[in-house]
Amino acid sequence: MIDNPEETSQRKIEHIMIAKRDDIDLSTTSSWFEHVRLLHNPLPDASFDDVDLSWKFLGYELKAPLLIEGMTGGHEATLSINRALAEAAQAEGVAIGVGSQRAALRNEDLVRTYSIVRETATEVPVIANLGISHVIGDEGPDNAKRAVDMIDADALAIHLNPLQEVIQPEGSVDFTGSLAAIRDVTRELDVPVIVKEVGSGISKEAAIVLKRAGVRIIDVAGQGGTSWSLIEGERSPEGSVRWVASRRFADWGLPTPLAVMEVSTLSVKVIGSGGVRSGLDAAKCLALGAHMAGAARPFFIRAVEEGSDGVRDELNKFIFEMKLAAFLTGSLTVNQLRLTKKYLLTGPLKTLANERHIFI
Numbered sequence: 001m002i003d004n005p006e007e008t009s010q011r012k013i014e015h016i017m018i019a020k021r022d023d024i025d026l027s028t029t030s031s032w033f034e035h036v037r038l039l040h041n042p043l044p045d046a047s048f049d050d051v052d053l054s055w056k057f058l059g060y061e062l063k064a065p066l067l068i069e070g071m072t073g074g075h076e077a078t079l080s081i082n083r084a085l086a087e088a089a090q091a092e093g094v095a096i097g098v099g100s101q102r103a104a105l106r107n108e109d110l111v112r113t114y115s116i117v118r119e120t121a122t123e124v125p126v127i128a129n130l131g132i133s134h135v136i137g138d139e140g141p142d143n144a145k146r147a148v149d150m151i152d153a154d155a156l157a158i159h160l161n162p163l164q165e166v167i168q169p170e171g172s173v174d175f176t177g178s179l180a181a182i183r184d185v186t187r188e189l190d191v192p193v194i195v196k197e198v199g200s201g202i203s204k205e206a207a208i209v210l211k212r213a214g215v216r217i218i219d220v221a222g223q224g225g226t227s228w229s230l231i232e233g234e235r236s237p238e239g240s241v242r243w244v245a246s247r248r249f250a251d252w253g254l255p256t257p258l259a260v261m262e263v264s265t266l267s268v269k270v271i272g273s274g275g276v277r278s279g280l281d282a283a284k285c286l287a288l289g290a291h292m293a294g295a296a297r298p299f300f301i302r303a304v305e306e307g308s309d310g311v312r313d314e315l316n317k318f319i320f321e322m323k324l325a326a327f328l329t330g331s332l333t334v335n336q337l338r339l340t341k342k343y344l345l346t347g348p349l350k351t352l353a354n355e356r357h358i359f360i
Ligand SMILES: Cc1cc2nc3c(=O)[nH]c(=O)nc-3n(C[C@H](O)[C@H](O)[C@H](O)COP(=O)(O)O)c2cc1C
Pocket: 015, 016, 019, 069, 070, 071, 072, 098, 099, 100, 129, 157, 158, 159, 196, 197, 198, 199, 221, 224, 225, 226, 273, 274, 275, 276, 294, 295, 296, 297, 298, 300
């Protein structure tokens, strides 16, 4: 299913305007990462300079296991944002995704707002993006191939966003056939499929089903950061059914640290994202078992306000803190941080982990 290209493009701009506002970001209240504490090692038997965060992902050597999550493209005004994000990803050696490419599947003129990312970020993984509703049905595998070819992508991220679509006034609310579509696309594409949420998380139960369908990389995109319920709710009149529901469901979903722990018990690659606001949060994702950490809104804000220099500064801050957290837990490599369970859970996160039978 492909919708009206002008409408899609206009929606992109509205999303950008609303996503700039802090009141749609749940991490300003709680990201849940405050309930994860990494275990301090006061006796690191090494130099800080010995910490090596380099990491292989999708065939590339990254400077750190970090991903600028898929966000934008699809309107002329998004070209400069994507260029800034891509310049920074290339310069700092981290992976990058583009936003949903549905607009460009219909309107060729918009292709460059996405392909600028591959043109700029030539030596890091670039991830294509489509919503699940655009891979359901007969056209699904073809849409998926075109999205990948459009930007010569190293993987395709399919986003699951049922809450967002229902709150969105013009959303696609029929998800019948989702799993079969994911299975077909996974089989037919030459590049890996990443299945992601957009801020409500992926549970162990859902991940098991996805794994059976052939998915090998899951980006949990859990609750605790950007709330797409709140963003879409702002596009309906105050007091209307959707507006009221958007507030009620603002923090719906599985908190990111919990989702990371749950999905990491399976043999799939896990990307920890949703409310990751610092290198310390990113390090916590790795300590909980993730293979990569990702963030969207922190890089988006810096790109919009300051261009690529701002994004580079943010990435540097992330990577420094990831390295510091590794050092202070006595980990010299990403795998040492990932595999030794150097964390403690507190408060409601500990209660939820117990409820979900996660044995820490
Ligand atoms: C401005 C903006 C646009 C986004 N557009 C998309 C998109 O097109 N496709 C997608 O899969 N996720 C999209 N996302 C969701 C992010 O990839 C991510 O899953 C979510 O924002 C949670 O991460 P955060 O809390 O770090 O922002 C977007 C996020 C932002 C902030």
